[in-house]
Amino acid sequence: MTITEEGNADASSWRSVVRENDPRTTGTAVTAPREVEQQRLHATLRSTKSAVVIGDAGVGKTQLITRTVEQFHKSIPSIVICSIYVDETDTSLLDLIGAPTDLPRTNAAIIQTHLLEWVAQKTDTNAAAILRIEDAHLLDEASTQTLATLIQADILTCVISMRSAAARHKPWSTLLHNGCAVRLELKPFSRRETEAFLQNELGGPVTADSAWRVWRHTGGNPYHVAELVRDQISHRAFFEIEGVWMWDGNPQPDPQLHDIISDDMERFSPEARSLVETLAFLGPMPTHLLYDLATDQEIAALDRRGLLTVQTQQQADGTREQVTGLMHDLYASAVRTRVSRRRRTEILAYISDEISTIESYPALRSRFVELAVESDFAIEPQLVIMTTRSLLAEYKPRTVIRLASRADSLMPTTENLIKLLTLRAEAWRQVDSPENAKRDLDQVCELIDSMPDSAWPAAAAMVLSHARVEAAVHQYHYDQPEAAIAYLHQRRDWLAGRLDAAEAKPWLDAIDVSILTHSGYAGKHDEVNAASIALLVQGSHPERLVPLACPAVLGLADQGDVLGAVELSRRYVGVAYAHLDQYQWGPAEILAAHSLILYWAGDIEPLVTPHPTVSTDSDPALVDRVSDHLGRALIAVVQGAWSTAATEFHAANARFAHTDMTGMGAYALYGEALAAAASGASANAWALLERADATPRRTMKVVNSELDMLRIDTLCWLRDKSAITAAQTLAQRANEQGFARAELEALHRFVVRSVAAVPGYGPQDTLPQPIADAMERLHELSSVVTGKRPGLLVEHAKAMAAGDTDLASIRERDLARCGLWLAPINEPVDLTRREREIAALAAGGMSSKAIAQRLVVSVRTVDSHLSRVFAKTGVHSREELARVLR
Template sequence: MRTRTSAGEPVVPCSEAVPAGERTPLLGRDAACRVVAGALHADPPGNLVFAGPAGAGRTRLAREALSLAGADGRPTRWAAGTRAAAQVPLGALAHLFPAIDTGADTLSLLQQATRAVVGDRAGPRRVLGIDDVHLLDPLSITLLHQLAAGGAVGLVLTVRTGNAVQDPSASLWKDGLATRVEVAALGREDAERLIGHRVDGEVQMRTVERLWRLSGGNPLYLHELVEDGLRTGRLRQVGELWQWAGEVVPSQRLCEIVLAHLGDLDADEWRALQVVGTVGTCSVEQVLELSSPDAVTALERRRVIDDDVSGSGEVRVAHPLYAEVVRSLVPEAMRQRIRRRLAQDQVAGGVGAAVAAGADEHLLDRAAALVDSGTTAGGVALLTAAARRAVVRLDLPLAERLARAAVAEGGGFPAHAALVEAVRWQGQPALAEQLAAAAPPAGSDDDRARLAAARALTLFCGLGDVGRARTVLLEARAAVRDDGARGLLDATEAMLAFLGGYPLRAVRQGTTVLSVPAGPARPLAAAAVAAGLAVTGRTGQALTTVEEGRLALESHPDPAERVYARMALAQAEILALGLSGLFGRLQQRAAELHQQNLATAPEWIGDAISSVHRGWAALASGRPRVASRWLAEALPALQERDPVGMLSTCRAGLAAARALVGDVGAARPLVDGSQPAGAEAIAVFEPLRRMAQAWVASAEGRSSQAGALVLEAAALAARQGQEAVEAVLLHGGLRLGQGPRVVDRLCRRAERLDAPFVADLAAHATAAVADSAEGLDRASSRFEQTGALLFAADAATEAASAYERRGERRAAAAARLRAATLAHECGLTQTPALEALSLPGLTAREREVARLAGAGMRNQAIADRLVVSVRTVESHLSSAYAKLGISSRADLGAVLPAAARRVPDRPRTGGDARTRGRHGVTAGRGGAPSSG
């Protein structure tokens, strides 16, 4: 079926003409599909050229175009260029011709071939598809140009780009005889869908990021990486998610594919590629010493190596996978020889001055080559500087290697401090404390304060040793005199006060530090103040303070507090957005922070922490299934290492999410048993952990215990001064049947706090206790506007019950439908409120038809969209009217909530994680999944 966009242009899904079951839809090629449909359905139809690198999916897109042409009744033929066939005139196209006189002159041969392809011109215009036209012989190219100029045959061509390949089709699209379609790399989301399809499940985001970046978005490379991971067991299911364990080592098959794409390399070219592949980036002069100028020029011309993006004048391998393949094929003896040769340049070539000036963009590569060469003597300054930078860039295993090498070379306190940070963030708090305690004396007050801050946070968060953490800070305070150093100790104390459940104290102490115009303590102090402001109900001030902290962080070069301060500021921002009721912004910001982490850092514990943020954002917004997915991703990593004490919070959130979706068996173990070492120390999140226990008890049917637990949690939050958190917990008590006991306290909090979200919670509680149907309807609408969909569903359910008690059946039906629709948006079928109400039993098709009709679509348009008859649409509407207690289409606007009246977009090819086994990825050449 041909469809049109709102602008009126034809848009035909590229797999539409393919019989069901034979292929799955294309992935990530929506724009290309629109171009294909436009060209094929133009008058007259146009020619197409698909251009892209090897493995990008050019062939699949060309075959899809031919399939669409065939579905329109146009005869199609296919041919493919090869190096062997190119040795014979018209060799690749020979099967398209009947017996022709091969002894004829060139002109006669072209005329015979043209007649054979064009035919008698009766019927629809033929379409000829030719793969890899860059491999055709000159006579075949001439024939294609004549066919394009004549217009009697449609052409669908593919041409490879890169490796200095000439494009024989260039004159066609330059002269307007064809449309060139660039087949670009897959985006990260499409890569995620491709991997998810293959494993038939959800994939850890870091795994997606690693494979996408390594493959460069090339579908063939990505497919081979996934297949090799499954074959070797490196890509395996851990809990609910698939993830990659260990290094990514290219398989022999993938190496052969990449080498074929690289083409023939002579000895000098291969040697130059070995040098660059071994060390990552290096100067052209260093490559020339081990190869030749002609080799470097040839590799650059073929785009195998290119200039480094930093503008340093150095070169690197052009594709990440090329580097991995080359590195895997270079013998270890050769790698060592290359490293030693380059290491001599590192120590003797004036690298120290560049490091001191901060001008060495490839410091980590140089230092790693130095360590790998085994010749670190004389390179202590380089190693120490590189270790510190590796900490900032969160390449922690490398930071530890470099720091240990620097310590061995006598690096002193700076090297020891970098080693402490590297070990600490790899989740080894006991070892980090041992190394810190054994470090040589610091040379300045700043260094003493930084080490003390790191030790205190490690002892408190990683080991749960509150007393020792405070002692370390007291001892440092007695030893330092510098105001800036004392400010850092004060900021650390403020952060410990917040974590320990004293947010008001954290605000007071941190504000004192922020009163100083500048200083290294400002980012950490801002994080403590912002977090304290958020939980005490001053969320607007909290968000402003977060921004101040980030500005201070940008100008703060030292890695010791930078890593922790960045994470603490993110945590404060997430808390403030959630407690202010800005749920749309909350989810967006959590996703942004998560993507920034994946894009700017290697795998580290920040992956799990940013996943906790996304899970908490989804849970606060009323999407427990989404929350469960993110928290389940974070849990295994935090169980293995937890340098900031987030495990208990993650477990509590996951327990609540699973309880809300009815998965009691999975929820109960998360709130039972012993807590992690730092859980008792980090008391600020204890009220939320008790709330999770209440939801689990409710899911198990123990309502009275659930109510008692939520009231205990609210009381604890009140004792700690967490008034905003207390309000949220009191509202939870309302949802667990404790309305009369919480409404007054909640209203008092709304009067005391300048917080619109708390006012919304109080309005809901007041309406529920008063059994005000109209008030509950208003509360539901308000919650929906802010994005608190689960709250909106519960309020609508309560409104339906109130209307029923008053005998207002139509209003009750509208509220019931609203509740069901909102619960569906949350991914739920039941909530504590929904369990008490019989919801209207619309079928999935009735709900879909009602949604489209409520959005204003006419019956014919609905029938066209759903590919059914108008009579079927009318039948579904009539049934929906009867179930909803309404009599006409005009009533749908009143009974459908805003979320249901939005016309859903057409499903993207690929579907979600639950349908990946049936949709979402195509088979490219050789059976490999392809995007085109």
């Protein structure tokens, strides 16, 4: 089978699906979306054409056929369904239809004659028949060929189920390619479908990273997803924080899976059993290496049974290669529990002798080293360090901690121990355990200080790695940016005093980039951004600059060159992908910055279009899956879907309450407060604002002004008069720091809310001096800050200052189309949260159909809510509604 993200079934509707009627999948019901496939199969049977339903065990083939056949039989009662269930490998159709045992099982003509006679006996003279065969991949060669011939000659209408692997082999591949039968392939759940299934099972939202882990463990197989969830619920591994579910468990195979594997192992030859055990321990391997371990026939037999998965993966040198592994992690885990320690050592010895190119495959090397260390199998210390670094690049910090803790006593030199402890410290940091990270870093510091002067030229890289992790702990976990920057300066001076100028330059340059990066994340754009942008534009050694790109482009946008920041961030996304071996988090960081800058620019079309790879699981870069929630929340904000935004921000906040390695918790809290206020949940919004104000901003100091603007907009939605003072304060601070974009945004809110606060203000009134001064400054900023949204903000402020309510309403709708939905300025109307949301979208110029699509409701529901809104507000059109809601 091949697990991919693309092309999976639509998850818009959910049905109860009975597991496959075979030894692997008998039991209670699971859930899978199969409405489209059922309609297609029904139409195929009506056309009297045969159908082949393809998929792996547990995806719902048997249930789909059963449900469709029952429905078809109800519509045409005269149809006779002749069913055959195959449950043993290499079974003859003659055995299944009760033919005499003395007949030869390899004669296709005899099989065809007796099969047609059997079908005829089941039907009346004039009745039509459909032959249903479950698990046709288990039939012997003669029966398979007979069945294919009957379908090709259109002698019988058949509906057949089989495993995906069997469909890749003749005669089925030829039959389907020629269109003699309709192919219906049932794919495993996608990650989003897995998330929807978990939400349905648990009765509440689930964090995206939990759904991702479940999906990866099960391969998206509906049966195994259901079993894992129910097992982990019984072990209390799913836990709830503020109504959001998370999973922090270590799944174990269920007893039924152990029974399946026992049955499999008894059927396998010794060579095939050895291959399965090897794949269970070492995971997916380059396909060409499998032929060193087993014959073509044995590999093909495992493939036909659906035990192998074939994927294409990117290798260390950037090339893509086909790899083969077992069906999913749970199956492999169950196999591993059956293998003795002696057998593990045999596998290690065999692999180390037979596969001399193991260093060329980082994932394979990682699993080999993990197994070797666990089994006390002797390996080179450098291989352990190389593997630990690769595991960090794969974002497996817990595996790194486990491996490094077992291997630290195996390090023969101080240099090796320093490297291993530094890597473990970074792993502790990635699981949000700064205390443990600091303990390792302190030990590394002592070891570095004890090194002789002669070791310094070779040890500079270790000093740089240690300094980077130490600075990250100070700034991103303890919210001590000054301490982080001071430590980097200290290590810079330390290296400069121990190396000559030529030796020191590349290391000092690298530390300088780190200092600029940490200063940017501390929000010191006014101090360092000129130097940062100069480095990025120059582009010398761009691989060293990838970590700097995110804070630098955000600073550039805040200083007013929003469109320049859009282009520079777009350029460095490509650079980050080209140098993934240097910094695996680069693409995700820069894409997040790029999305926020697009929002500031008012360019929402590319913002709402998912990135072609980072939004799936095929991306080679590292992505913290909490960013799925933040990305979906931002899209909901620009679309004015406040309830959706609140849900996504809330899920992110639940994850951040558990662990927040990225330090983005404050941003998510302010975002949820805004969405809650805009949805009409005032009490919740005030509580969230209080939490957000008390939360250290850590990494998000890089966009301090955006957090302040989120707070101001929340106050505007809450109709709190302190929004005016807060906007004025932010505008003054932004002016002092040279943040033109933030100043323009703050001045706009100051003008709009101040004008609204003047009783009876109209076109003939004179502007109060503070508002007149703000308008003058806005006019100056309009020539400095680039982008569509900044220009519309100035135009809207002008309309408000002129007392032109009609023009102000038009500009508000223009801003809404750019992703900015402003809080109304009139006295609130007593509307429900859903009525308020729909009314705001309607006032923004959206049709009922567009609103229904955005909020995933029916057009009738939208119109019903709008009619109540019109009744409550006393208006009769959407144009009048816009004025009432202003």
